[in-house]
Amino acid sequence: MADQLIAVLGGYGEVGATAVRRLSEYDYGRIRVGGRNPSRGRGLLGDLPGIELSYVDIEDAGSLQDFCTGAHLVLNCAGPSYRILDTVARAALKAGAHYVDVAGDVPAHRALGSTTGDRVAVFSAGLMPGLTGLLPRLIADSGDRLDIHVGGAVRMTPASAADILLAQGPDFGESLARWRGGAVVSRSLTPLRKVRPAGFPEPVDAMPFLPTEGIRLAEELDVAELRFYTAYASEAIPTTLAMAWADDPEFRDDYVELLTQAAKTDLRERDPYYVLTACVPAITGASSSLTLRTDDPYRLSGVVAALTASAVVQEKIGCGAHFADSVLDPDDIAAALRRDPLVQSLTIQKPAGSAAGHTSAPQN
Ligand SMILES: NC(=O)c1ccc[n+]([C@@H]2O[C@H](COP(=O)([O-])OP(=O)(O)OC[C@H]3O[C@@H](n4cnc5c(N)ncnc54)[C@H](OP(=O)(O)O)[C@@H]3O)[C@@H](O)[C@H]2O)c1
Incomplete structure (x- = not known):
């Protein structure tokens, strides 16, 4: 080319x-x-x-x-x-x-x-950030409430673990916050234990974390509300992260190995999976939703x-x-993701006549 x-x-x-x-x-x-x-x-x-x-x-x-x-x-x-x-x-x-x-x-x-x-x-x-801010635009529109869940059980590379440990502070997002009525609403959500969002193969712990990418998405789409959850297969990774972030920043590098081990713990009992799901819940009638599945987010x-x-x-x-x-x-x-062998599935469901998002997206 x-x-x-x-x-x-x-x-x-x-x-x-x-x-x-x-x-x-x-x-x-x-x-x-x-x-x-x-x-x-x-x-x-x-x-x-x-x-x-x-x-x-x-x-x-x-x-x-x-x-x-x-x-x-x-x-x-x-x-x-x-x-x-x-x-x-x-x-x-x-x-x-x-x-x-x-x-x-x-x-x-x-x-x-x-x-x-x-x-x-x-x-x-x-994928995150990236697809997490892009693909929900296919189903959500101004005034909607949008719920996003992303995560699963996959291996973690040391470079990625280091980035996750460094991703603390307002440049990255806010735990327990949601977007509502044009602003970030702090401490307005709580962790959800053993829930099963659409597309996930097992119950997960869903931790509310509104990333800066989510704030940008909410502002650009002008949604009424955005709830953004990171999904964990077990407590291994969130527990390690909580310990690392409570510790002296100087010792954060020590946690890279612990974090990669925590990810391995999750994989002892299950095959790798990773899901991004976005949903516009309907007050009446059918909801709009999007689900992407892969076993390798890297x-x-x-x-x-x-x-x-x-x-x-x-x-x-x-x-x-x-x-x-x-x-x-x-x-x-x-369209390109649907052709890619690393995408196990990408499904989009919109009620007939829905004006939301980019309506030219093929449905499957
Ligand atoms: N947006 C997303 O969804 C997403 C997803 C996954 C990962 N990431 C990010 O992508 C980045 C890479 O992750 P990864 O899992 O691919 O890591 P990785 O497997 O460790 O690969 C890192 C690559 O960078 C090279 N590198 C590291 N330090 C270097 C240096 N000083 N000079 C030149 N090359 C250097 C490494 O080669 P040498 O060590 O041989 O130099 C290696 O080829 C990380 O920042 C991670 O957080 C983003």
């Missing part, structure tokens, strides 16, 4: 390797894959045509600038994202490249500011990152710094 060079930082990690595979499948013929041990990439991606493996260390400004030089777009799949912030984005823009980040979120977006010149920078291009985040990079290369996104959920087309992304 495109002969411009795409440089994928962290391109042989859990998220990045899938992003690279998908970009290759979407016919991007020139992909530079970088990290501190590029030989690892050869083993994982050596079968793909047009791959160039390259040494890069984000901590070494010279190697980072060399990695970005000549690229049309830099896709950042390295982590922990909340330590990298805007370092890679700045190097990419300095090299004249567009930028896509599978995470980054508000802290990286704010650190970069809006000065991207004629280039595009897109943050939060994964690799699916790589798919979303690759689709976002593709949208930028195809000039579907205007210049400036954005969040993926605000600028991607939910219909296009839902």
Whole structure:
């Protein structure tokens, strides 16, 4: 499709390797894959045509600038994202490249500011954040109440565990809060024990957490109310997180191993699953709902990152710094997800005649 060079930082990690595979499948013929041990990439991606493996260390400004030089777009799949912030984005823009980040979120977006010149920078291009802010737009509309549940039982990588531990404070969201009547209402929800939201294969503990992405979604859609829950298969992860956040911030790194172990505990008794479900409950008649299922949210985040990079290369996104959920087309992304083997199912149900969301979305 495109002969411009795409440089994928962290391109042989859990998220990045899938992003690279998908970009290759979407016919991007020139992909530079970088990290501190590029030989690892050869083993994982050596079968793909047009791959160039390259040494890069984000901590070494010279190697980072060399990695970005000549690229049309830099896709950042390295982590922990909340330590990298805007370092890679700045190097990419300095090299004249567009930028896509599978995470980054508000802290990286704010650190970069809006000065991207004629280039595009897109943050939060994964599953959560990413699809969690994008796909509910297919079913919800102004004035609706929207309920979102996301989570399950999956393995956790150290980079992801570190990001979860760092994700504390108003830049990330607020526990026990909901959005109602145009504002965040603090301490207005309580944890729900052993509930079974639609699409989940077992009862879960649902913890209310209104992320900044949810606030953006609520504002942009002008919904009347948004309840956002993170779903856990057991108490292992929430207990470990509560201990870590109560401890001295200096020792948070010690909890990376405990958190990855907690995720493994969940998988001792069940197969991996991950569900994103959004529902607009109806006062009378049928509700609208959307359910996405996968057993690998990491690799699916790589798919979303690759689709976002593709949208930028195809000039579907205007210049400036954005969040993926605000600028991607939910219909296009839902259609691409339906074709992707990492999506076990994506179902959308809307009552006949519903005006909500993007009505061109195929129903199944
Ligand atoms: N939005 C979402 O839904 C979502 C979902 C999952 C993950 N994420 C985020 O995606 C990021 C990656 O997660 P992951 O699970 O793919 O992690 P991972 O498997 O550990 O991969 C990280 C990659 O980055 C590279 N890397 C790390 N530090 C580097 C440095 N200093 N310089 C150059 N390369 C470096 C690693 O290679 P070397 O160590 O060999 O350098 C590896 O290739 C994390 O920030 C995570 O929070 C977002």
